[in-house]
Amino acid sequence: MEEEASMKRLCVLVVALMLLLTPALATAQIEQGRIIGTVIDAQGAILPGVTVTAKSAALIGTRSVITESDGRYRFPALPSGNYALTYELAGFTTLVREGIVLSVGTTLTLDIQLQVATLAESVTVTGESPVVDMATTKVGSAFSGEKLVGIPTATDIWSMLGQAPGVRMLGFDIGGSHKSQQSGYESFGIRNQNRVVNEGVDTTEGTGAAGWYADYFVNEEVAVSAAGADVEMNTPGSAVVQTTKSGGNIFKALTNITYEADNFVGNNIDDGTRARGFTGQPNLIFWEGHADFGGPLVKDRVWFFAAYNHFKIDKVISGVARNIATDLGIFDNFTGKGTWKISQKDTAIGYYAWGRKQKPFRGLSAAVSPEAVLAQDSASWLYKGQWQRLWTNRFFVDAQLGLFGYGWPMKPRVDFHDNPPRHDTGTDFDTGAGWLVGNAGGPFNADRNKPQLYVKGTYFLPDKLGSHDLKLGFEWQDDQSVSTNNGNSGPILYLDRNGLVDEIRLTDFNTFESFKKDWTGNDDRNMRHAAYIQDRWAPSGRITLTLGLRYERQRPHYQASIRKPILTEAFEAFTSPAKTLLVRHTVMPRAGISWDVTGQGNTVLKVFYGRYYYNFADRLDNLNPGGTNRKDFKFLDQNGNRLYDGPQELGTLVRSSGGTSTVLDENLKTPYADEISTAFERQFWGESLIRAAYIRKMVRKDFTTFNVLRNGQFTVPTTVTIPIRNVGDPPPGVNQTFDLMDIPPALRGQVQNVVTNIPADVGGGDYTYDTITISGATS
Numbered sequence: 001m002e003e004e005a006s007m008k009r010l011c012v013l014v015v016a017l018m019l020l021l022t023p024a025l026a027t028a029q030i031e032q033g034r035i036i037g038t039v040i041d042a043q044g045a046i047l048p049g050v051t052v053t054a055k056s057a058a059l060i061g062t063r064s065v066i067t068e069s070d071g072r073y074r075f076p077a078l079p080s081g082n083y084a085l086t087y088e089l090a091g092f093t094t095l096v097r098e099g100i101v102l103s104v105g106t107t108l109t110l111d112i113q114l115q116v117a118t119l120a121e122s123v124t125v126t127g128e129s130p131v132v133d134m135a136t137t138k139v140g141s142a143f144s145g146e147k148l149v150g151i152p153t154a155t156d157i158w159s160m161l162g163q164a165p166g167v168r169m170l171g172f173d174i175g176g177s178h179k180s181q182q183s184g185y186e187s188f189g190i191r192n193q194n195r196v197v198n199e200g201v202d203t204t205e206g207t208g209a210a211g212w213y214a215d216y217f218v219n220e221e222v223a224v225s226a227a228g229a230d231v232e233m234n235t236p237g238s239a240v241v242q243t244t245k246s247g248g249n250i251f252k253a254l255t256n257i258t259y260e261a262d263n264f265v266g267n268n269i270d271d272g273t274r275a276r277g278f279t280g281q282p283n284l285i286f287w288e289g290h291a292d293f294g295g296p297l298v299k300d301r302v303w304f305f306a307a308y309n310h311f312k313i314d315k316v317i318s319g320v321a322r323n324i325a326t327d328l329g330i331f332d333n334f335t336g337k338g339t340w341k342i343s344q345k346d347t348a349i350g351y352y353a354w355g356r357k358q359k360p361f362r363g364l365s366a367a368v369s370p371e372a373v374l375a376q377d378s379a380s381w382l383y384k385g386q387w388q389r390l391w392t393n394r395f396f397v398d399a400q401l402g403l404f405g406y407g408w409p410m411k412p413r414v415d416f417h418d419n420p421p422r423h424d425t426g427t428d429f430d431t432g433a434g435w436l437v438g439n440a441g442g443p444f445n446a447d448r449n450k451p452q453l454y455v456k457g458t459y460f461l462p463d464k465l466g467s468h469d470l471k472l473g474f475e476w477q478d479d480q481s482v483s484t485n486n487g488n489s490g491p492i493l494y495l496d497r498n499g500l501v502d503e504i505r506l507t508d509f510n511t512f513e514s515f516k517k518d519w520t521g522n523d524d525r526n527m528r529h530a531a532y533i534q535d536r537w538a539p540s541g542r543i544t545l546t547l548g549l550r551y552e553r554q555r556p557h558y559q560a561s562i563r564k565p566i567l568t569e570a571f572e573a574f575t576s577p578a579k580t581l582l583v584r585h586t587v588m589p590r591a592g593i594s595w596d597v598t599g600q601g602n603t604v605l606k607v608f609y610g611r612y613y614y615n616f617a618d619r620l621d622n623l624n625p626g627g628t629n630r631k632d633f634k635f636l637d638q639n640g641n642r643l644y645d646g647p648q649e650l651g652t653l654v655r656s657s658g659g660t661s662t663v664l665d666e667n668l669k670t671p672y673a674d675e676i677s678t679a680f681e682r683q684f685w686g687e688s689l690i691r692a693a694y695i696r697k698m699v700r701k702d703f704t705t706f707n708v709l710r711n712g713q714f715t716v717p718t719t720v721t722i723p724i725r726n727v728g729d730p731p732p733g734v735n736q737t738f739d740l741m742d743i744p745p746a747l748r749g750q751v752q753n754v755v756t757n758i759p760a761d762v763g764g765g766d767y768t769y770d771t772i773t774i775s776g777a778t779s
Helices: 002-021 145-150 157-161 271-275
Strands: 033-041 051-056 063-066 072-078 081-088 094-102 107-109 112-114 122-126 139-144 167-169 185-187 195-198 219-227 239-244 252-261 283-298 302-315 327-341 346-359 374-390 395-412 422-424 429-431 444-461 467-485 492-497 500-507 524-538 543-558 561-563 574-576 584-596 603-613 630-635 650-657 662-664 672-683 689-700 703-707 716-724 734-742 753-757 767-777
Touching: 033 081, 033 094, 051 072, 063 072, 072 395, 072 444, 072 467, 081 112, 094 112, 139 145, 139 689, 139 767, 145 219, 157 167, 157 219, 157 239, 219 672, 219 689, 492 630, 500 650
Parallel strands: 033 107, 033 112, 094 122, 195 239, 422 492, 662 753
Antiparallel strands: 033 072, 051 063, 051 081, 081 094, 139 219, 167 185, 219 239, 252 283, 283 302, 302 327, 327 346, 346 374, 374 395, 395 444, 422 429, 444 467, 467 524, 492 500, 500 630, 524 543, 543 584, 561 574, 584 603, 603 672, 630 650, 672 689, 689 767, 703 753, 716 734
């Protein structure tokens, strides 16, 4: 399309410009740290013209600004670290303020008083670092790399999320038990709709998963913010921002070895539970080795950092004997980063990471036979580029380009010709070639690429009814998701019930050998463009107003695909042309106020309102006719061989799904969440902090897919008898009868699936979550 062609030309121009400036570039975080303040003299008069210089082991070279006519100064984008600020003005004693600890996305306010020069040339002051963010409205937490290494938890992002205020984990890690898999979580009630950023690259998978198994030990800092986010945040969930070490002016190295054998692991399984066959899923071995090294190639000019991590975990699978199989996971990660101080005004960073994940028995459980597993051997990668320039004392620009992606093929262990896939709906047991019944069609290829471009500028405007910290930005992202079944376990799944034939699932696959040659799967995409503007207006020294607007355009669409089914009696061959599903324009207002209660910079009251629209990502993939289409029929099995021999063995159509049987409600509204929050924070002794906050998130107009022909039609009373048995007991167990409501016989086999906002008469798509949180930290 012309829009995509224009976007590609723009990207080429941006890349060419960046390559002229630096051989490798990297993107920044959603927002880096900031230090602001005012300089006055002993009588309280403002001091313009003061040179303020920032120095840190985390900052390549130094950075200097000059106080404006109102005495204010601002460092707009600083990496997290421990800083010293030097204040210099002719006629006044030079002051050095040390011990300032800055975190990602945090704005620290440091007001300084200079004394008239005496015999002392300079004064060095080491005091308590401010920890209360007096300017922004965000509610979150940050973890330094040093603290992360010292915390005895699993070494992954989900263990960090479990310690963040407002985040509720849906699974808990015990001694590294969850390290090999993602864990779900809620952010003040919101599931999914998160934004996960690794060293500036948006690695969000779908609408909220992490996507990238990052090396835990390369983190310089991890920040989690789930409320009060400004215009750079697009969705109502958590912003999870991980930054990577940069090297520095001193050569440093870290090695870490973690080992846990099965005899290190205890359990609380009693004899009764053990008699029912439950074993738990204890670790048999947990082994992780990490090594990194970084330092200067040229001091204050060129830094480098490199790391390698190898991790192995092997766990018992509950209900599966160890000599049959275990849940083995092997992970390898490589990380590289370079920083180049091109000039006093220009800095460039290059970053690349690559990872591999192997799980040969993925999906194995007491309900899945060893032959029915699907092996995983996937690779993932991310790289990015960033150019930062401080044009003037007031004007700062950050241009960023990056890519995240992965390739994930799943392979069955046995040939479906000899071992056809079967799922028993009565016992919930899988046999034969691997299928993963929760997935529409068994083995799949999951490939994701997310090219992205961000450009941001900030401008400081003093003396206009107070000071204004202006921010404008542009974002482009093409979220590409090719998650399609490859036919490697055949086109048929037998749905038995308690060992007897019952239903059969037909899919529109061709052979695995012809996949990607003669037929293809769905290629779903969401093209996002966003622009935002924000003013942090300080009309006085104790009040900061944050006023912003974010505009976003989403265009969920799919690319052309070819379907050539083997089972032509159920599906027709067709070519699906590329199509735009919908285009949605949204405007998201953000408004907040921060009040310095005491005027001492240690106590703040924050009030915030913001609207966040949902990211469609690949939520509309079932509208793509190029994806898997399936139909479930009653299986007649006329010759009793339990195998499909032709269309004469197809009974009533029970259900269907896929793009050819699902339509889009053209009036579909984009879901959104309105947030209202207030927070009180106070710094006590040292760097101790306490925070009390109330957050309300109001989700509106969520959508789903359902068969509208059945809406309100469950009117026929019916009785169903089902065998119930305890685990370990032989079938059939005890029969139990249930009184249910069913649809009329005339509607059986009738399907009209619609993607639409959830109607009020079936529960509606509006939800409200209220949270009160009290948290504290001490240092």
